[in-house]
Amino acid sequence: MEVPILKQGDYLIASIQSALSDSDLVQLRDALVEKVGRFRSRGVIVDVTVLDVMDSFSTRILRDLAHMIRLRGARTVIVGVQPEVAFTMVQLGLRLEGIATALDLEEGLAYLDETGEKES
Amino acid sequence: MRSDKHDGSVAAKGTGLARNVPTSVSRETSVPIESDLDIVTARQVGRALAERVGFEAGELTLIATAISELARNIVLYAKRGEVVVKVLENGTRRGIEVVSSDEGPGIPNVTHAMQDGYSTSGGLGLGLPGVKRLMDEFEISSVVGHGTVVKVAKWRA
Numbered sequence: 541m542e543v544p545i546l547k548q549g550d551y552l553i554a555s556i557q558s559a560l561s562d563s564d565l566v567q568l569r570d571a572l573v574e575k576v577g578r579f580r581s582r583g584v585i586v587d588v589t590v591l592d593v594m595d596s597f598s599t600r601i602l603r604d605l606a607h608m609i610r611l612r613g614a615r616t617v618i619v620g621v622q623p624e625v626a627f628t629m630v631q632l633g634l635r636l637e638g639i640a641t642a643l644d645l646e647e648g649l650a651y652l653d654e655t656g657e658k659e660s
Numbered sequence: 661m662r663s664d665k666h667d668g669s670v671a672a673k674g675t676g677l678a679r680n681v682p683t684s685v686s687r688e689t690s691v692p693i694e695s696d697l698d699i700v701t702a703r704q705v706g707r708a709l710a711e712r713v714g715f716e717a718g719e720l721t722l723i724a725t726a727i728s729e730l731a732r733n734i735v736l737y738a739k740r741g742e743v744v745v746k747v748l749e750n751g752t753r754r755g756i757e758v759v760s761s762d763e764g765p766g767i768p769n770v771t772h773a774m775q776d777g778y779s780t781s782g783g784l785g786l787g788l789p790g791v792k793r794l795m796d797e798f799e800i801s802s803v804v805g806h807g808t809v810v811k812v813a814k815w816r817a
């Protein structure tokens with residue numbers, strides 16, 4: 541299952557549509573790192589609303605993704621982590637430290653707009 | 661180790677369903693694990709079975725996540741193996757058991773492997789200790805050169 545990546549102004553939006561295999565997620569990471577340069581995007585939103593599981597592997601890949609995007613000069617926001625998923629992640633000991641998160645797509649966009657203004 | 665349960669409101673939803681699990685429904689399912697796609701299958705199968713047992717949303721996520729960690733360890737370290745999920749019954753209590761087994765290289769030092777942050781693959785090293793925190797029961801046995809079996813269980817609150 542490939543994740544569609546939409547370009548909206550200065551931002552790229554990856555909205556995950558179904559359960560992802562490990563290689564799907566790695567593919568998404570690589571595609572975003574590449575596209576952020578191609579489209580000169582300033583921000584990336586990864587919408588994980590439909591994910592019912594975020595385990596040690598997916599957390600690590602999302603963390604890597606955010607850091608790689610940062611190195612490419614843009615910002616990442618993870619949106620839509622479900623309450624049960626958040627609960628499980630904390631019990632598992634998983635952290636998204638240093639990574640911006642927001643409740644949903646709308647909040648994520650608002651966050652990118654705000655932090656973008658501060659920077660320019 | 662157990663977390664407090666603050667989920668009374670949602671619990672009622674699944675209860676009626678769980679009492680009427682049709683006898684035709686398989687109470688034990690084995691999922692062969694060979695690739696990362698099988699990891700997704702295993703957690704979906706486990707989640708579906710746990711749903712029939714009457715676990716509520718938060719617990720379904722815990723169970724699916726635990727299965728995901730165990731199945732990934734198989735793919736990563738042993739290449740292939742299987743995950744068996746099964747309904748547990750003990751008097752009026754119901755639960756689910758997950759057994760992951762492989763004939764891979766085994767774990768030389770299980771005590772180390774069970775520590776947070778210990779990984780031989782550059783992972784976070786949270787899989788095994790994390791699964792232990794997520795589930796109610798946890799047993800691991802591993803023999804170098806023979807393989808690894810991890811048996812875990814979760815009971816309904």
Ligand SMILES: Nc1ncnc2c1ncn2[C@@H]1O[C@H](COP(=O)(O)OP(=O)(O)OP(=O)(O)O)[C@@H](O)[C@H]1O
Nearest residue numbers: 596733737766773779780783784785786787788808
């Ligand atoms: N089925 C297995 N066969 C052989 N070795 C295993 C198996 N499962 C775990 N191990 C060993 O135990 C270590 C700890 O496993 P654990 O799942 O806790 O962490 P990890 O897989 O390294 O990282 P993470 O799960 O956080 O991504 C692994 O690095 C590996 O050396």
Ligand SMILES: [Mg+2]
Nearest residue numbers: 729733787788
């Ligand atoms: Mg692991």
